[in-house]
Amino acid sequence: MHWSCPFRMIGTVSRSTQPLDCPCKPLMQKIPANNWRMTLKMIRRIWILTLFVTLLSGCGAFASVPPPVLLPPITETLTPESTPAPSPTETPLPTLTSTPLPKAERVLIVSFDGLRPDAVYAANMVNVLGLMQNGAFTLSAQTIMPSLTLPAHVSMLVGTCPAKHIVRWNEYVPQNGFALGTDIFDLAQTAGMRTVMVVGKEKLRQVTEPASTDFFEFVDKTDKIKDTTTVERLAISQIQQGFDLMFVHFPDGDLAGHENGWMSRQQLQAYTRDDVLFGMLLQALYINGMSDNTMVIVTSDHGGHDTTHGTDLPEDMTIPWIISGPGIVPGQLSTQVNIMDTAATAAFVLGLPLPLEWDGAPVFEAFGMPVDLYRKSGCLY
Ligand SMILES: [Zn+2]
Structure with a gap:
């Protein structure tokens, strides 16, 4: 079987x-x-x-059998035909000329008469402090001797020491004529720019010849007679009309200092009020679409002590200097700024040629350039 x-x-x-x-x-x-x-x-x-x-x-019917390890499905990643991967040669390298530096089209210079740097904080000048926060600044800039209103403002706007502009008087003396030399208004006017001065003391007329300003007006705050207009109203009107270079002068803090003393409560209140008026100018720039391309410089002509000034004491000589606008690198400056540098910096911003005889120099550090170790020093006399 x-x-x-x-x-x-x-x-x-x-x-x-x-x-x-x-x-x-x-x-x-x-x-x-x-x-x-x-x-x-x-x-x-x-x-x-x-x-x-x-x-x-x-079939995996017993729990002791380990479950199968599932591998992720292999899916092919397709590059969309509309956006092909760029080849290295198609990516342009960045160049220095591809991003032009922001440029200011106009300059506004504001002077708070007699403003010491410590008064900016003591008076809580919020608009000035805001400018400092967004701009470059120094609280140890120096004015000239004599530390008086007219000689100092002339050095600020003519760009030279008193030895050259010869203005050492401090009253309105029409027969003395005008400051000598080519000032910032002369340069701008020659270049076809619109120049404006709105001031609170008549003697500032002697900074430059009438032909160098398209608009000049002063509001006499020394006579204590109520004026029909104000510095800020005139300045705002000029902002609305348009300008290339404008200088605005607030006299109130100095007048209060002579009457009540520097850093007195009355003086600080005057600076607080002036700061509000300055804020109105900034607002006018904003409303008229000029905030982004206006360079603003805030400074002073001198400080003060007791009820006076004019000496070479640090309290009289030391002033704030602040610049804010397109191209400015925010921060505290290490450059020793002198009051004559204001005109030179304004000319630099406006692209105007700097006269050789000027004693001031642009504050290049504010624009992100290296500190000029060989820059001109202050005035010897
Ligand atoms: Zn003054």
């Missing part, structure tokens, strides 16, 4: 010639002949059961 090895899927052999490698052989030899058919059925059942268990294991 024939039988099949239960562990073999193929290979039907004769019982008498069963293969040596059949694992049933030892078992078959020990089973009685009349039971071997039943035993063969059991072996087949075991074999079927073993096969079934093996299939279940392959």
Whole structure:
């Protein structure tokens, strides 16, 4: 007879010639002949059961089998045809000429008469402090001797020491004529610019000739007679008309200092009020769309002590100097600024040629340039 090895899927052999490698052989030899058919059925059942268990294991039917690790599907990342990756040669390198420096189109110079640097804080001049925050400034700029209103303002706007402009008097003396030399208004006027002066003391007329200013007006605050207009009204009107160079002078702090003393409560209140008026000028610039391209310089002609000034005391000589506008690098200046540098810096901003005889120099540090270690020093006399 024939039988099949239960562990073999193929290979039907004769019982008498069963293969040596059949694992049933030892078992078959020990089973009685009349039971071997039943035993063969059991072996087949075991074999079927073993096969079934093996299939279940392959299907993950047991918790001991680790779950399959699913790899993320491989998706092809397509570059949109509309935006091809730029080649290195297509990316232009930045050049210095690609971003032009911001440029001011006009300059506004504001002088608070007799303003000491410490009074800026004591009077809480918020608009001046705001200008300092956004601009470049020094609280140790120096005026000239004599530290008086007219000689100092002449040095501020003519750009020279008193030895050259010769204005050492401090009253309105028409017969003395005007300051000598080429001043900032002369330069701007020659270049076809519109020049404006709005001042609180008539003697400032002697800073420059009438022909050098398109508009000049003073409001006499010394006579204590109520005026029909004010410095700030005139200045705002000129802002509305448009200007290239404007000088505005607030006299109130100096007048209060002479009457009540420097740094007195009355003087500080006067500076606080003047600061509000200055804020009105800034607002007028903003309303007329001129804030972004106007350079604003705030300074003073001298300080003061007791109820006077005019000496070479630090309290009289030290003044604030602040500049804010396009291209200015904010921060405290290390440059020793002198009052004559105001005209030179304004000329630099407006692109005007600097006269060789000027004793002042542009404050280049404010524009992010290196500090000029060889810049001109203050006046010897
Ligand atoms: Zn003064």
